[in-house]
Amino acid sequence: MAExxxxxxxxxxxxLGADDVVVGGVSLRSLAETYGTPLFVxxxxxxxxxxAEAASAFDDGxxxxxxxxxxxxxxxxxxxxxxxxxxxxxxxxxxxxxxGVPASRIIMHGNxxxxxxxxxxxxxxxxxxxxxxxxxxDRLGQLVGAGATLDCLVRITPGVEAHTHExxxxxxxxxxxxxxxxxxxxxxxxxxLRALSGVRVxxxxxxxxxxxxxxxxxxxAMAIVADFTRDDGFxxxxxxGGLGVAYVAGERAPSITQWADSLRASAAAHGVAxxxxxxxxxxxxxxxxxxxxxxxxxxxxxxxxRTYLAVDGGMSDNPRPVLYGSGYEAFDVARPLxxxxxxxxxxxxxxxxxxxxxxxxxxxxxxxxxxLVATPVTGAYGYAMASNxxxxxxxxxxxxxxxxxxxVLRRETFEDLARLEA
Ligand SMILES: *Cc1c(COP(=O)(O)O)cnc(C)c1O
Numbered sequence: 001m002a003e004x005x006x007x008x009x010x011x012x013x014x015x016l017g018a019d020d021v022v023v024g025g026v027s028l029r030s031l032a033e034t035y036g037t038p039l040f041v042x043x044x045x046x047x048x049x050x051x052a053e054a055a056s057a058f059d060d061g062x063x064x065x066x067x068x069x070x071x072x073x074x075x076x077x078x079x080x081x082x083x084x085x086x087x088x089x090x091x092x093x094x095x096x097x098x099x100g101v102p103a104s105r106i107i108m109h110g111n112x113x114x115x116x117x118x119x120x121x122x123x124x125x126x127x128x129x130x131x132x133x134x135x136x137x138d139r140l141g142q143l144v145g146a147g148a149t150l151d152c153l154v155r156i157t158p159g160v161e162a163h164t165h166e167x168x169x170x171x172x173x174x175x176x177x178x179x180x181x182x183x184x185x186x187x188x189x190x191x192x193l194r195a196l197s198g199v200r201v202x203x204x205x206x207x208x209x210x211x212x213x214x215x216x217x218x219x220x221a222m223a224i225v226a227d228f229t230r231d232d233g234f235x236x237x238x239x240x241g242g243l244g245v246a247y248v249a250g251e252r253a254p255s256i257t258q259w260a261d262s263l264r265a266s267a268a269a270h271g272v273a274x275x276x277x278x279x280x281x282x283x284x285x286x287x288x289x290x291x292x293x294x295x296x297x298x299x300x301x302x303x304x305x306r307t308y309l310a311v312d313g314g315m316s317d318n319p320r321p322v323l324y325g326s327g328y329e330a331f332d333v334a335r336p337l338x339x340x341x342x343x344x345x346x347x348x349x350x351x352x353x354x355x356x357x358x359x360x361x362x363x364x365x366x367x368x369x370x371x372l373v374a375t376p377v378t379g380a381y382g383y384a385m386a387s388n389x390x391x392x393x394x395x396x397x398x399x400x401x402x403x404x405x406x407x408v409l410r411r412e413t414f415e416d417l418a419r420l421e422a
Contacts, residue, residue, distance in 0.1 A: 002339045002362070005331035006249040009376040011043030011290050016336035021374070024400030028294055028333045031405060032372050035396050037296040038313035040383050042408075044401035046290035047077050047379075050256065050282075055082030057260035058280050061127065063107050065241045065283030066092050068380040072099035073399060073408035074287070079105060084127055086281045090117040097124065107281070109155075111177050115139050122148045130155050130205045130238075132178055134185075137192050144198040152193065153205040153238055154179060156186040158224040162209035162217045162242065177207070181228050190232070203276070204229055207240025210284060213253055218242070219266040226270030236277040239263055243285040247377045248327045256285055284380040291379030293317060293395070294333060298349070300369045307344045309363075311373060314348010315355045316392045318375070318382045322354050330361040333372035338364035346373070350390050383409070391417055 007016055015022040020029045024043040031041055054062050063086040064078035070092055075085055079101050087093045088109040096106050103124035110117065111132045118136070121129055122143055129152045131137060144150050155178035162172075179186040186204070193201050208221050218239060225237055244253045254262070260280070267278060295311035320326040330346055332338065340362035348355040357375060367373065386394045393412030398405045 002341050003249070004337050004339060005329060005376070009246065009249065009289070009329060010292065011046040012049060013045065014043070018337065019334050021331075021333055021336045023292070024405075025403030026400040026405050028292075028374060029372065031398060031400070032294050032296070032333070034405075035398055035407065036411060037294050037372070038311070038317050038395040039294045040291055040317075040378065040395055040397040040409075041294060042287075042291040042379060042397065042399050044077065044290075044399045047074070047287060047399075048081050050286040050290065051078050051081030051083050053256045054260075054280070054282055054286060057257045059236075059277040061107075061236060061238075061277055061279040063279070063281045064286055065281045066096065067384060068283030069287045069291075069382075069384050070095055071383075071397065071409050073406075075099035075101050078286075086283075090114070090120060093117070093121060093124075093126075103127070113139075115143075119143055122150055127151065128153050128202065131189065131193060134189065134192075137189060137196075140193075140199070141196055144196055149198040149200070151200050151202055153203050153236065154186065154189050154193065154201060155205045155207070156181050156225070156228070158206050158208065158221040158228075160208050160217050160221045160224065162212050178205075181224060186228065201234070203232075203234035203236035203238065205238040205240060207281070208242060210242045211244045212242045213244040213251075215254055215259060215262045218259065218263055222263055222266040223270050226267055226272045230271065234276065236279060237267065237272065238279040238281065241281040241283050241285070243282055245284055245288040245377060245380070247288075248329050253285075256282060259285075286380075288377050288380035291382070292374045292376040293378040293382065294372055294374045297367070297369050297371050297373050300344075307342075308347050309344040309361070309367075309369070309373075310347050310349055311357065312349060313392070313395060314350045314357060315352065316348070316350060316387050316389045317395050318357060318378055319385050319387070320381055321356055321358070323385075328358050328361075328375045328377065330358055330363060330373050330375050332364050332367045333374050335364045335366060338366070341365055342367060346375075349392070388412075388417055393417060 063084035084105045086107045107128045108121040157178040179189045301308040346358040346361040396411035397409040
């Protein structure tokens with residue numbers, strides 16, 4: 001590969017200059033200078049535009065899947081742009097509430113919600129609890145029996161195999177999530193919930209997986225959901241998240257609007273009444289392309305068959321290549337328009353051979369140790385999955401907008417890392 005980086009992979013409105021890249025009106029070189037590296041840079045306009053697109057493409061109740069990237073600033077952006085927040089643990093729920101998201105805009109997920117997580121969600125008065133399994137129904141029975149009410153969706157597994165990595169496939173029969181339609185569990189779950197006083201079952205929820213490019217799987221799931229709920233009189237069907245995004249040049253993903261339109265058409269074709277709310281929970285499609293990670297390169301090693309170029313982060317700030325074999329691209333921040341004839345294996349600083357960011361990264365011939373290299377499309381499941389492996393502090397996160405930058409998560413310090421020592 002020799003072409004310069006495809007600007008389509010960068011946040012909206014990013015500009016590739018002769019010796020710098022500008023995102024949200026701010027120079028990446030100046031950001032690296034001011035805040036250090038590795039650094040997550042999110043373009044706030046891109047975040048807002050994807051949130052607003054989801055809010056208008058789906059019906060009220062559509063949520064941002066917070067697990068893909070959650071911090072107070074992001075929670076508020078999603079809320080301000082008209083989305084609910086989907087949380088799946090007590091920790092995510094706590095952060096959302098602390099950030100000022102009203103409980104009435106929060107959807108509680110999870111395949112193993114503890115009694116205390118459920119009680120907190122119900123006491124707070126969340127918008128929906130998405131009920132996952134029979135043990136949870138037992139727990140809910142005890143909680144709502146005490147007088148509380150509950151609005152819920154029932155998570156079903158439609159039996160659809162999404163075309164994606166098996167670790168992020170969730171709609172198939174053999175899954176830890178949800179009630180099987182085929183085995184009759186989904187029907188039994190709806191009946192038991194309806195038998196509990198104080199519980200309103202609004203509809204069903206399905207989520208067939210993540211990083212899905214083909215809309216067929218979603219349509220297939222919608223057809224099953226529509227047939228299954230034909231006589232239930234539900235007022236909401238939620239299709240979950242899972243819309244894919246392009247990570248490398250040449251990949252093309254449907255837009256959130258195309259995804260929603262195709263689901264609406266499928267719902268209508270299968271007899272879902274127009275008044276039924278069609279909702280979703282995109283995560284990756286909202287945040288992935290809005291961010292990039294800026295690293296400083298360090299050591300360079302010429303081995304027999306390849307060159308290794310190490311950056312000052314690695315699997316601790318982006319575990320996706322290790323977990324899923326995901327591909328990324330890289331560019332030299334000071335040479336974004338240069339051709340990229342130099343192939344290197346871009347690796348991190350962790351003590352694992354598997355600590356690879358990009359197996360074969362293409363960089364300009366002049367790129368050397370000490371330069372700034374950035375990887376685009378790191379906004380989803382990067383910071384969210386970041387760890388302190390090797391006691392590496394987590395990077396800072398900045399939002400850029402209209403020429404200004406603000407830190408939304410400060411860089412971790414060694415003191416932060418030491419704070420749990422008893
Ligand atoms: C992970 C998840 C999502 C978001 O998935 P994306 O692929 O990031 O859109 C939505 N809903 C549920 C239930 C999930 O588990």
